[in-house]
Amino acid sequence: MGLKIGELAQATGTKVETVRYYERIGLLPEAERTSGNYRSYTPAHLDQLNFIRHARRLGFDIADIRSLLDLADQPERDCAEVDRIASGHLQAVEDKIARLVLLQEELNRMIGQCRGGRVGNCRIIETLADHSLCRSDHAGG
Amino acid sequence: MGLKIGELAQATGTKVETVRYYERIGLLPEAERTSGNYRSYTPAHLDQLNFIRHARRLGFDIADIRSLLDLADQPERDCAEVDRIASGHLQAVEDKIARLVLLQEELNRMIGQCRGGRVGNCRIIETLADHSLCRSDHAGG
DNA sequence: CTTGACCCTGTAGCCGCTACAGGGTGCATA
DNA sequence: TATGCACCCTGTAGCGGCTACAGGGTCAAG
Ligand SMILES: [Zn+2]
Ligand SMILES: [Zn+2]
Ligand SMILES: [Zn+2]
Ligand SMILES: [Zn+2]
Numbered sequence: 001m002g003l004k005i006g007e008l009a010q011a012t013g014t015k016v017e018t019v020r021y022y023e024r025i026g027l028l029p030e031a032e033r034t035s036g037n038y039r040s041y042t043p044a045h046l047d048q049l050n051f052i053r054h055a056r057r058l059g060f061d062i063a064d065i066r067s068l069l070d071l072a073d074q075p076e077r078d079c080a081e082v083d084r085i086a087s088g089h090l091q092a093v094e095d096k097i098a099r100l101v102l103l104q105e106e107l108n109r110m111i112g113q114c115r116g117g118r119v120g121n122c123r124i125i126e127t128l129a130d131h132s133l134c135r136s137d138h139a140g141g
Numbered sequence: 142m143g144l145k146i147g148e149l150a151q152a153t154g155t156k157v158e159t160v161r162y163y164e165r166i167g168l169l170p171e172a173e174r175t176s177g178n179y180r181s182y183t184p185a186h187l188d189q190l191n192f193i194r195h196a197r198r199l200g201f202d203i204a205d206i207r208s209l210l211d212l213a214d215q216p217e218r219d220c221a222e223v224d225r226i227a228s229g230h231l232q233a234v235e236d237k238i239a240r241l242v243l244l245q246e247e248l249n250r251m252i253g254q255c256r257g258g259r260v261g262n263c264r265i266i267e268t269l270a271d272h273s274l275c276r277s278d279h280a281g282g
Numbered sequence: 283c284t285t286g287a288c289c290c291t292g293t294a295g296c297c298g299c300t301a302c303a304g305g306g307t308g309c310a311t312a
Numbered sequence: 313t314a315t316g317c318a319c320c321c322t323g324t325a326g327c328g329g330c331t332a333c334a335g336g337g338t339c340a341a342g
């Protein structure tokens with residue numbers, strides 16, 4: 001017979017609750033049940049969960065993973081859509097990095113201007129109170 | 142009299158609902174009410190909300206902002222704690238950047254290996270299915 | 283026959299908002 | 313005076329991606 005949920009979880013580095021969550025949202029297909037109502041997983045479940053977890057570790061969101069699983073199920077299709085999803089995600093990652101680097105620079109500047117002493121004279125507090133002391137926009141998003 | 146919530150929101154680039162949310166969680170002090178039960182904000186509220194929004198735009202979480210507001214209220218104190226909070230946040234930002242750069246590299250590799258064609262031969266799908274095709278750990282966290 | 287590790291369902295919480303629904307207020311205009 | 317409209321009020325639920333219970337059932341070992 002198949003894997004119990006705990007075995008599947010362990011084999012994929014997932015928490016048991018997360019496996020159940022994936023089933024609940026329809027990301028992982030429902031497993032057969034044993035006579036005692038335990039879920040019983042197949043190697044196909046194992047593969048799919050590994051795919052999901054790997055994609056998650058690469059930062060794909062669940063909607064993207066749904067699409068990717070769907071595509072992976074149609075091997076005859078052109079992979080342009082796969083490429084589009086991956087490239088879109090890469091772009092999002094790059095945007096995030098760019099925003100974080102702006103924050104990093106601004107925080108470095110702020111912290112570098114603090115010479116110790118009292119809060120009343122602290123450049124960090126002053127800068128937080130007044131964005132015009134910032135160099136970059138570190139905008140919103 | 143003071144500012145209405147919509148005016149305060151506009152003046153600080155905040156949504157009205159967000160202002161009420163900050164009040165609800167105790168981040169922004171409660172405003173006086175007019176006879177018609179409208180909130181009426183003072184310049185002190187304006188300053189504090191600007192501080193909060195700026196800190197948020199710099200990525201500080203609400204717990205940190207609470208501490209920073211608390212410290213800003215005690216100008217005689219040593220600013221070491223301020224420094225500690227800001228440096229801790231900077232460190233978190235740098236960790237995030239490092240993780241995202243790993244993802245970026247791995248995604249770039251994946252995408253670069255796709256030569257078009259069918260999903261059944263797509264390197265992106267293959268890599269998602271098998272982490273051993275990855276170069277880095279792009280770990281968890 | 284009991285212990286203890288595992289499994290089940292269902293629900294609520296995390297963060298930082300955002301988005302209603304369903305009502306009240308206040309001012310301008312007809 | 314009535315009507316319209318922009319704004320305000322409270323309360324609650326939803327987002328994503330889990331995580332953490334509570335309160336019960338199952339199963340193998342000793
Ligand atoms: Zn300082
Ligand atoms: Zn700034
Ligand atoms: Zn491809
Ligand atoms: Zn990998």
